[in-house]
Amino acid sequence: MRFIKFNDQQVDSFLFMELSDLAKALTKQNEFEVDYSVQSYLDPFEEKIYVSHFWDHREKNDMILAMKSDIYLRCIGNFYFTNYRDIGLFIEQAKKFKLESFAKQLCILMEDLRLEEISKRERPGTKRAFEIRRKLYRKHFKSQLTIHQERSILTDALFNSLYLKLTARSPLEELPRLSENLDRAFPFIESKLYQAYDVKSTKEVIRIVLDLMEVLEEILEKDMLNTYFYLADLPYESFEANSLFDELKRKSKLKNKDKLADAKKGDEDVHGDKLPTWHSETSKPTKSFLQFDLEQGTNTTISGDGIVREGDDGDQALAMVQGTSKQAKKNDYSKLEAMENISEERAMTADYAYGKENKFAIPVFIEAKSPLPNEIEQYKKDRSNILLFQKKLKLMIQKTLEHKRTLPRTDLHIGRLNKKLLRILTDDNPKLFYKKQEKSPQIDAVFTLLVDCSASMFDKMEQTKLGITLFHETLKSVRVSHQIVGFWEDTNEASKTRQPNHFNTVISFKDSLDPQAGPEIMQLSPEEDNRDGYAIRHMSKQLLTRNEKQKFLLVFSDGEPAAMGYERNGIIDTHEAVLEARKMGIEVMNVFLSRGEIEETTKNTIQNIYGKYSIFVDKLDELPEQLFPLLKRLLLKTI
Secondary structure (H helix, E strand, O other): OOOOOEOOEOOOHHHHHHHHHHHHHHHOOOOOEEEEEOOOEEEOOOOEEEEEHHHOOOOHHHHHHHHHHHHHHHHHHHHHHOOHHHHHHHHHHHOOOOOHHHHHHHHHHHHHHHHHHHHHHHOHHHHHHHHHHHHHHHHHHHHHHHHHHHOOOHHHHHHHHHHHHHOOOOOOOOOOOOOHHHHHHHHHHHHHHHHHOOOOOHHHHHHHHHHHHHHHHHHOOOOOOOOOOOOOOOOHHHOOOOOOOHHHHOOOOOOOOOOOOOOOOOOOOOOOOOOOOOOOOOOOOOOOOOOOOOOOOOOOOOOHHHOOOOOOOOOOOOOOOOOOOOOOHHHOOOOOOOHHHHHHHHHHHHHOOOOHHHOOEEEEEEEOOOOOHHHHHHHHHHHHHHHHHHHHHHHHHHHHHHHHHHOOEEEEOOOEEOOOOOHHHHOOOOOOEEEOOOOOOOOOEEEEEEEEOOHHHHHOHHHHHHHHHHHHHHHHHOOOEEEEEEEEEOOOOOOOOOEEEEEEEEEOOOOOOOOOOOHHHHHOOOOOEEOHHHHHHHHHHHHHOOOOOEEEEEEEEOOOOEOOOOOOHHHHHHHHHHHHHHHOOEEEEEEEEOOOOOOHHHHHHHHHHHOOOEEEEOOHHHHHHHHHHHHHHHHHHHO
16 A cells, blocks of 8 residues: 655545535535646536645645635536636637737636625625635735746736736725836726626626737737636537536436427417426516426326426425325335435446445455465464463453343342332332343454555565454454455556456454464465455445444555555545445444554544544554554453
8 A cells, every 4th residue: 555645745535525525515416526636627527626736735724715715616606607608719719819828817817706706695604715715816926926027027927916906905006017018008907907896797707808808919929927727628619508507407318309399479388498487476477387497308108107206395285296106114204205316326326336436346255265384383473472462351351241240230120129128218210129140241243354455565464464363363262253354456457447356355254263263364465456445345245244233344554545546536435435334333443554653644644534543553563562452442342
């Protein structure tokens, strides 16, 4: 397992997930993803929202708010209020300019400022994030303006000054003197900038930019050197006019593309995809009564092919609706979903049962081989090294079980009569009985030890097997079922559409309590890559089939997940797998292995994945000593 860093920093999985959830909530589109890029923009075709690396390496609170401001601009602003068809036409016009980059950046700057005001109006809670955004940008552009003035880079200096003018708190802030020709054009430039405060649409922004470019094309000789704002050159012409994201917002695409041959000429009713509605709050009456969004456009049978809609409070009381009946548990109908949504969820579950990042991963299960003589000999040595710890744990557990067996239970409704009878008079519901002897309790728990077998474990595997041996011998001695599985991804066979992940079960549940079981642990060896989230989901699925009350999953690893196409999102996927397992009642813990001092950033990343349930072992030679209190705590918890 290797450490993955992006832009000289490790991914904060919690922040990344927070940004992703925020984007999905604002757009109401679960398909949209968040990614990092040099510049921030929205790609509606790839369904991605890019957050800028510009905010990295800043004070943490400022960085988080600035990144959120990117999300607000793209998800509240661009997604709902930018006309991308107009943007596409502008890009084609800008290609003819000598100052193409300047024109594009000025357009996206003015559009962002327009969308910023809309976002603050629509969501007042975003104001703080935009304040931080503006503060950081103004500081940056002031320093850039000074540099470009000193080096006589006029185009970049002008852009810096335009940003400062557009974001100034006072209208009296003047543009700096850059050249005689620009000075003569400043009155015209300022008049256009004032118009930018009142724009209502993307088209109006473009009109102002084109007016400015007519003048600046004659004054400036060179285009901009730097890229501060990015206008992606995408096939925006595919968007229909005034229909921005209608297709993106559909839950299901139309299955046909039929068009009405007749157009509406008077009061006659013409069927359309969208019909207006009227109620007491409507300011203007319309000629149609209902409104709905057409989701399916194909012919259906009279039964509706099983596609129905669940009712709500807004349905007409006397309306006739078509649906199907279904038995519900305890007459609770609130959890019944529309059949269309259920079918979509089932399809999604089938595709991403083991995580979206692992849709091309396939499991390869390997059974342990008969141990070789040298493996048996090595296991005996390891067992003798941990024998003292194993005996201590066994004795402690036995004493605890015996104590629970002999401990009398008091304040019962049935049993032996207690000598304290005064409670008959003082208590409304006196409990006067006790039981002296109880059946010996058993440890109702099951364990899975998941061992990272990536190549980076080559210098840690021997000590890891010693710690695994301690777990195995202790659990076996107190009759607790468990399994030990090594996992890795085959790099040589992996491709973009097929990623074999091997699971080597050296100790299975059925053999875990066998007195002869154990030497198979020596078959664990360092292999190749590791896809942690995928492995955790598979082991969780196996644990859920067990009847034991308490289920534990311990992951032994030495770093972050790393596999094909898993670099950045591996941290997020693993964290999601851990959360999913915990929601199902499985306690997931990580034992982090290192041969030296562990960096603080590494600790933070592992804790981001597993939370507070992480143990850091920086002295592998002392692994059994450090695992002893963990195993003790877990076993006592199960009694």
